[in-house]
Amino acid sequence: xxxxxxxxxxxxxxxxxxxxxxxxxxxxxxxxxxxxxxxxxxxxxxxxxxxxxxxxxxxxxxxxxxxxxxxxxxxxxxxxxxxxxxxxxxxxxxxxxxxxxxxxxxxxxxxx
Amino acid sequence: xxxxxxxxxxxxxxxxxxxxxxxxxxxxxxxxxxxxxxxxxxxxxxxxxxxxxxxxxxxxxxxxxxxxxxxxxxxxxxxxxxxxxxxxxxxxxxxxxxxxxxxxxxxx
Numbered sequence: 645x646x647x648x649x650x651x652x653x654x655x656x657x658x659x660x661x662x663x664x665x666x667x668x669x670x671x672x673x674x675x676x677x678x679x680x681x682x683x684x685x686x687x688x689x690x691x692x693x694x695x696x697x698x699x700x701x702x703x704x705x706x707x708x709x710x711x712x713x714x715x716x717x718x719x720x721x722x723x724x725x726x727x728x729x730x731x732x733x734x735x736x737x738x739x740x741x742x743x744x745x746x747x748x749x750x751x752x753x754x755x756x
Numbered sequence: 757x758x759x760x761x762x763x764x765x766x767x768x769x770x771x772x773x774x775x776x777x778x779x780x781x782x783x784x785x786x787x788x789x790x791x792x793x794x795x796x797x798x799x800x801x802x803x804x805x806x807x808x809x810x811x812x813x814x815x816x817x818x819x820x821x822x823x824x825x826x827x828x829x830x831x832x833x834x835x836x837x838x839x840x841x842x843x844x845x846x847x848x849x850x851x852x853x854x855x856x857x858x859x860x861x862x863x864x
Contacts, residue, residue, distance in 0.1 A: 653796075675850050679854075689852075
């Protein structure tokens with residue numbers, strides 16, 4: 645069963661901490677995405693990567709960075725967590741030119 | 757104005773009712789997705805459409821490319837259908853543009 649795995653379902657961090665959210669896919673997909681989901685705003689794209697070591701900013705990249713050292717793993721980094729980064733974070737992957745997307749189960753991050 | 761609009765935002769139904777969720781979009785697309793998100797967060801892809809109609813069990817999805825509109829129908833709704841349903845369009849890139857979702861609650 646192909647899947648996208650996010651390392652944590654729930655995470656609580658303190659303001660100012662450096663936070664790593666990990667995402668691993670086992671489908672050999674080229675594309676990987678990080679979204680955040682907030683009530684009334686839907687899913688918004690933070691960053692996406694179309695190849696190893698390649699990344700592109702999404703709609704709301706401020707306060708975030710990403711790392712893709714291996715094809716199967718895409719990490720989202722909050723350099724200095726703030727309370728306005730409390731949200732649900734979702735990872736997804738897809739293959740270029742094909743239409744199917746696979747989503748992870750999400751990480752609910754609370755910054756206190 | 758959002759590029760993808762869904763209606764209604766919230767929907768309640770009695771078990772057995774026929775349900776329709778609508779999605780309108782304003783950009784050119786190569787495909788449209790209907791996604792389901794249960795409490796707890798994980799998102800499952802229900803349908804991917806580029807034209808016409810698709811059916812899977814009690815779920816039916818239609819798309820009208822000329823009118824830039826899609827509908828998701830649930831026949832004989834059941835409490836286990838309670839979830840957030842999200843419409844997302846794939847423009848001519850590899851990125852999706854999402855609607856804000858429709859929260860459906862089906863009561864026994």
